[in-house]
Amino acid sequence: MNITFHSILVGLLITMSSALRCSAALDGNNSVISFQVGVILDLETQLGYRAFNCLTIAHSDFYSRHPNYKTRLVLHARDSKRNVIDAAASGLELLKYLKVDAVIGPQKSTQANFLMNLGERAQVPIVSFSATSPSLQPPKFFVQTAQTDDTEVGVIAAIVKAFQWNQVVIIYEDSEYGNGIVPYLSNALQDINAHVAYKSLIPVSADEDFTLKELYKMMTMQTRIFIAHLSHSLGAKFFLKAKAIGMMSEGYVWIITSGLMDFLPSMNSHIVEAMQGVLGVKPLIPKTSHLESLRLQKTIFDPVNPGYKSADMVSIFDVWAYDTMWALAMAAEQVGSHYPEASYQDTTADLNSSDPFNLPISKTGPKLLKAILTTRFKGLSGMFHLVGGILYPTSYKILNVVGNGEKEVAVWTQAHGFKRVRHNTSDKFDSTPKEEFNSNIIWPGKSRVLPRGWEVPVRGKRLKVAVAVRPGFEEYLNVMKDLRTGAVHFSGYYIEVFQSVMAALPYAVPYDFFHFEKPDGSCA
Known part of the structure; x- marks a missing residue:
């Protein structure tokens, strides 16, 4: 089965199951207020596939724990196929024709550059848990529910x-x-x-x-x-x-x-x-029973990248995806309780426009953005707290x-x-x-030996140390030449001090002594 289709199918099944439980819980009460949420990820990548699983699990977990909430997030997944153009096309479709109230994604920082400008134009929050480049800020409607690099x-x-x-x-x-x-x-x-x-x-x-x-x-x-x-x-x-x-x-x-x-x-x-x-x-990532529950629920299988093995561990992006869904669901409940009528302006004109960038303007988006930015709760990654539209570092x-x-x-x-x-x-x-x-x-x-951090490479120059010796005081400085081999031996207190200093440096410096003398062999 194609991994993209499989990912979306699993997500839809989990979302539908959650919706059925929620509908039953709300029977006899007020009707459910739906918030349409686009999800744009590279579903054929390991990160995108795993993250989408975590989003759908988080959706199910949230409404299982809050069955009496009057709002529900309805997910619309799109595969951005690892490129900027498909991410942009998905964003245009979701914003112009489905009129989503928020978008989760995109996956990459390069994809976010264009998409966050679309969100700004439509006044719809673009919420990414994996686009971590710090250069993406500060568009008003772009939220990074991740710690930036x-x-x-x-x-x-x-x-x-x-x-x-x-x-x-x-x-x-x-x-x-x-x-x-x-x-x-x-x-x-x-x-x-x-x-x-x-x-x-x-x-x-x-x-x-x-x-x-x-x-x-x-x-x-x-x-x-x-x-x-x-x-x-x-x-x-x-x-x-x-x-x-x-x-x-x-x-x-x-x-x-x-x-x-x-x-x-x-x-x-x-x-x-x-x-x-x-x-x-x-x-x-704090170790909690909630985190262990997510690990057990996750089904991770990645046939697309044969260079990687399957893993049942929970990554930081899995956790940020999970917390993002909870934050958005909490924000939707806050907005839905006060503003039950979600709407767009000039809907008909936007649909008939030949300009693909003539997007309808969301009335709900600014309210939802404000609610997201002020949402705080204890998530899987720790305290979920946004500062300037970015997850506060832990x-x-x-x-x-x-x-x-x-x-x-x-x-x-x-x-x-x-x-x-x-x-x-x-x-x-x-x-x-x-x-x-x-x-x-x-x-x-x-190695257990702490690296010095500096080595003179094979092609590097060695330090040449001139040794000039005058007659007398051989205990301080002495040069002896082997007449048979021609090898020169340097000794004495000054040599020992120099060697100790070089050994104490925080990096290695290869060096060679050479006898500094006149052509006739006398002291220079």
Whole structure:
């Protein structure tokens, strides 16, 4: 069965079942007030398919728990087929002909750019739980029920600061999703005096040759700290190549953002193997019975992407999708209780217009938007609370890719910094974050040794140290030459002090001593 048809069919069955239960509960009371809600997702992708399942489960759960509510959301699903044009076409159809009161979606930040302008024109809320680019704000009718990517730059900068690394490379994909975070990440690193040595821009459609060329270029650089902000599909291919050329070995550090880390549990084993030792961050999801109920209800099967295995774990996007449905249902009940007559202006004129962008204006939309922005409740992701139309950021957890999955290393909040994770609880570190991290993390190459973050590459220049020796005081500085082999041996207190200083640097600097003398062998 086609996955798109199957997704919509399952959703309709769940929605119809919920509606029947609700109708029975309302028999003899006031009639149900329906709110038409469009859903625009890439249903043939793992994220879209899983999220749509979670939306329909949330719809069923909500009205099962609130059978006496007078309003009901009626879902109209559309497949945006992984591209901007189909997302825009779906939005036009839903807004102009179905006259929906709200739209959940789209899935990608690139799709949101056009759709949120349609919402602005029709005065209909466009609510996305997965378009996380911070550059999408601030259109009035666009709501991000997700934490935007810029909220996680604080924890990434905190990790870099904790380990006292002073140079990094940022790797990001050339898309709305990829580009949006870079200015914020650069500023956060600048605030902790960490220099961005290079920014590697990877096209979404990058072929093997391009990826290898970029990796080899980065391999010749001195810094060994890499921060990767890539989608899961591009990220999987990228790390396989990094592994193949030896950039997942001892001495390297890789930090990935939540967009890639969140997909790790569903990745194929050979991809996880290539990412061993990686550090990742993602929002902390509180462990509750409600969350476990969602996990048990979810049916996840993804035949479209053979590179990914099925997973029964709940991702952050699953949770945000679930909470989005609850927030919209609560907002609809609030509006429906006070304004039972949902309507549009100039409906007939809009339908007959030859201009596809001549959209009817919703009277309900502004009221629904206001209700959404003020809705607060305890959701699966924690307290659902929008600030400026964006989900208020919560705690982050730092994860280490080890074995077949991930190991939680610490929890971080803006207010309290790092906390240790121990027996499902968190408390403050007994020692510095650097020492705590070093005891819990397995680095690339299965190393327990904290990477310095800086190496002079094979093609790099070695430091040349001139040693000029005058006669006498050999205990301070002495040069001995083996007449048979020609090898020169340097010793003495000054040499030992220099070697100790070089060893104490937070990065490795290969160096060579050479005897600085005149052609006749006397002291220069």
